[in-house]
Amino acid sequence: MNSSDKQFEQRVRALYQEATQSIDPVTAGRLRAARRTALETATAHASPHHRARVLLPVGALAAVALAALMIWQPAPRLQSEVKPQTAAVVEQDNEYLPPGADKADPGLYQNLDFYSWLASNDGSQTKH
Template sequence: MTSPDEHFEQRARELWREAAQRIDPATAGRLRAARRQALATAHAPAHRTARWLIPAGAFAVIALATMMVWQPLPQRHAAPANTMVNAAETGVELDNELPPDADKTDPNLYQNLDFYDWLAANDSPTAAR
């Protein structure tokens, strides 16, 4: 026994075969051409997309590397006035301060570096009192 769905499917196939046999050659040619064009268009965007993925990815990697290499250095903010007063009152030196740049300092300071090393090694808080 056949179910109503199977009967419907068989009847639709028979009607399609009959219609396909009655179609004139010009219409059949146009249908085949339209089918080929639709299939070509369906496959073309995937090819174009794949063709642009590699250069776009390379550009993104170069841009990321450039941004990582040429990041601006973080700017140091001046310490608040209260911190300087507290450090001066307690006699504690701030260890996070860097020496000035060589082009901004007096060149005579760099003549006797051994003396400054000795002074730093022998400098004690009791000697200053």
């Protein structure tokens, strides 16, 4: 802005401030009512166009957000495929473990040295 524009703006502001201070309450009430009516009319007529202008970008943003969620969300099928494999590995590991003390035959614990010897010599017996 050049200096003449700034001077003009300052003069207009000063005149506006002076006019608002010297206006009577009845006229101020009429001006407020006229302003409200004008704003309501403008909003009613511009409403469909304004809604379209606002809803189009909002809809596009929602579509992009949905696409991003679909891309970044892990597929539930991958988790369901992993669970049976994991369960099979756990079952295979449990086959090699001895049963718990509450379920085992007490006779198994009497001859632990024999089972240790059997496990260490099991590989050498298959060579004969």
